Amino acid sequence: MDIMINHPIKIFMETIEIDDHLPSLKFNIKFFIDKYGFNASLEGNFWIECIVFDSFIKNLQSSKLAILHDLDQNMKLEINTAQQKMYWFCVKDDLNGNLVRFESTEQISLDEQKEVLNQFQAYPQWW
Numbered sequence: 354m355d356i357m358i359n360h361p362i363k364i365f366m367e368t369i370e371i372d373d374h375l376p377s378l379k380f381n382i383k384f385f386i387d388k389y390g391f392n393a394s395l396e397g398n399f400w401i402e403c404i405v406f407d408s409f410i411k412n413l414q415s416s417k418l419a420i421l422h423d424l425d426q427n428m429k430l431e432i433n434t435a436q437q438k439m440y441w442f443c444v445k446d447d448l449n450g451n452l453v454r455f456e457s458t459e460q461i462s463l464d465e466q467k468e469v470l471n472q473f474q475a476y477p478q479w480w
Contacts, residue, residue, distance in 0.1 A: 355380075356472045361439060361459040362386050364430070369398065376403040376480045382428065384441065386457060395443055395455050399423035403480045406473075413470045432469065437461055 356366035363385035370379035377400050384395045401423050409430075412419035416434040423429075431440045442456035461469075 356476055358469055358472055360465045360468070361461050362388075362441075362457065364441075371479070372400070377401060377424065378403065378406065382443075384443070384455070393455070397428065397443060397445065399428045400425075403478075406476075410470065410473050413466065413473070432461060432466060434466055437463070437466075439465075 355368050356364075358364040363383075365383040365385075366380045367382075368378055369381050371377075372379070379398060379400050381396065381398050384393075386393045401421065405420075405422060409419045409421040413432060413434070419432045419434070421430040427445060428443045429441060432438075433440070437460060439459045439461040440457070442454065444452065444454040446452045
């Protein structure tokens with residue numbers, strides 16, 4: 354895995370494609386939740402612009418609201434360092450108007466925020 358977050362939930366991000374024309378990365382992203390007697394997993398492929406990836410890292414470093422989202426706004430990972438909250442969602446619809454949406458809000462400690470930052474900073478950047 355290219356990026357692996359273990360707390361407060363498990364998120365794995367694996368690069369599967371790169372676009373030089375619009376500097377962006379296609380990730381296979383997996384979310385795993387096992388809490389409160391409930392478990393769920395979600396997996397999907399999402400294109401993320403490199404500028405959004407960089408902004409996410411910069412805002413985490415500056416203790417600002419950090420938002421990572423895909424090009425179609427179907428996936429978002431948000432870390433609010435001031436409130437020590439992590440929010441994420443994934444949504445997918447089909448041609449018939451059916452909709453699936455997963456989302457969660459989690460407490461995220463300072464140590465967990467640092468680990469998320471370390472994982473993203475360690476990602477090899479080609480842009």
